[in-house]
Amino acid sequence: MATSTRRRSAAKSTKSKKKLTPEQRAKFAEKRKAEVQGLQEQLTAAVVEFASSEGWAALLKKMAQRSRIMRKYSFRNSALIFAQCPHATEVRGYNEWKGRGRQVREGTRGIRILAPNKVTLRDENGEPQKDEHGNEKHITTFRPISVFDISQTERAEAAQKPEGEPAAGDVMLPEIGAKVQGTAPAEFMDRLTRCLKSLGYTVEHGDTAPADGYADPATQTVRIGLGFPEAHAAAVLAHEAGHVQLDHTADMAEYRQHRGRMETEAESVAFIVCAVAGLDSSVSSLSYIAGWAGKTPEKVQETMVEVGQRVVEAARAILAFTAPDEDQDEETGAPEAVDSEAEAVPVAA
Template identity: 85%
Template sequence: MATSTRRRSAAKSTKGKRKKQYTPEQRAAFAEKRKAEVESLQEQLTAAVVEFASSEGWAALLKKMAQRSRIMRRYSFRNSALIFAQCPHATAVYGYDAWKKRGRQVRKDEHGIRILAPNTITLRDENGEPKKDEHGKEKSITVFRPISVFDISQTEQADGAPEPETADGAEFPEIGAKVQGTAPAEFMDRLTACLKSLGYSVEHGDTGQADGYADPETRTVRIGEGFPEAHAANVLAHETGHVQLDHTADMAEYRQHRGRMETEAESVAYIVCAVAGLDSSVSSLSYIAGWAGKTPEKVQETMIEVGQRVTEAVSAILAFTDPDEDQGEEPGTTETADAEPEAVPVAA
């Protein structure tokens, strides 16, 4: 079979489409915004994987994470990394008001540790009523906003308050582990619809040692059983990436260029999941670094090489998982995120 590098554009489903018709200018503005978002995520992913491939720097980070499991249990992988980068000695981290509830006061003039907090926003129509999907569920999006948190070393004990208990012996997530939690609403259904448009069906069952695979002979994507829902969604996004990128068109070509193709597929999965509000860093970064190269320099070279193919595939898949007709409010009526819940009366 001849090698194939063609790209297929995902045709949008019109089922349940909103009655509102966007103008060409509005659609162009959305497309430009989406392109910038995907490119930004690709750049962030490249930087994170290159850092991961630096054994000296990453080994030190893992050691800190292992020693400070309380942070790893409370915060995402990405925010844990942000915390340790800004405060290497951090052991227990909470917001300003959360420390007050624990009997401690943030000292005056302490600088907050900046992390990204998820904020779910309900989408509303022009009358202010919640928008609903075809199943009658309210539509929402997740956005991330910077907030300040503080390590215990930046606080002092309030009069009469007990010292907080230690976290010795607590478990922490293993790097390269399964993505924990639930998947965003409708995310897997929309990935399945994307695969269906490409001629593939989805099933769950025994996948051997793999988490999932795409079989070009039966035109089937199979996802392993027993995974957390979030991890199953990440695996489904990965296999959708393989199919969208035509990696299954010629299996001999796939075997010859497996490193590049696995890097592409997981990069697609990471970005598609991120747009949906699912952080797959704990699984994706180590997976990509393992296939992209043995040195930070080779990793960066590979990531730059696959960048264009990844962004094209992501755009096609997002037409299903995050289509423009489901985006936010009509122009001029965009709902904004609520104000930060914890006011921080010290230097940020």
């Protein structure tokens, strides 16, 4: 069986790796281009389904319930993961699983995602190109790599049995549109308040009629209405924190122009943050989606990926205060996933 350790891969690459001919390199580039195109088409098909209020609500539930995926991967790659492996709960690269004492089952087909690859532009002499400020010019390309859900792995024989493994039902999720009842989780309001404080906002309670709450950029204040159950007040605070984190308060004229999209973004962020905390939340603005998502599948995909990524980034930032997780690194195309090592992985691409 081939090995996939970095030491063996590095040694192998210096001794026996064959240099590709120009024809082989061109063929490989065409194959990669075709796969990237295929993944983009798969992404478009998945995101078009998300553009309905029902589809977006279902996606929000999945992202909140399996927040480890959302915290680690971009919205684009999260969508590709769920499209290929709907039951995925925890996803990592081959070597990352191995480092955690788990082995990808031989013959397992990986989940293909698009890893970013930063490329330095060079001139005819091979020197980095510079812009007018003297900074090197870069472009970001994407290449397909394989990752694996925990269900595609097994515990390595020598690995110590962990205390527990993640399950799809770890987070109790509310029904979309349900009334917010009861009390808020311990310290949840305080942590949301600290998050807003880090963004320059203070929190107060008072009259907000006819709204439940609002963020005032002029005074850098978030106000929450009086007389609400604690859980509802927390959900409203999470919603307003979403607006502030998403920078919706920077230009109120723009907010009024794009209110539907911005309300969907803030409601989506609040739902994820509340659900991860185990708080019953509600999402009431999803019916706006059809009005601004786009008229063609390509435009819908472009718009929803942009919105989805904004929601993911804002939710991550707020969760860092309300539900910190040491393991929330983003995909970077780390060495464990590069093509030179992929040759040594005894699984299907």
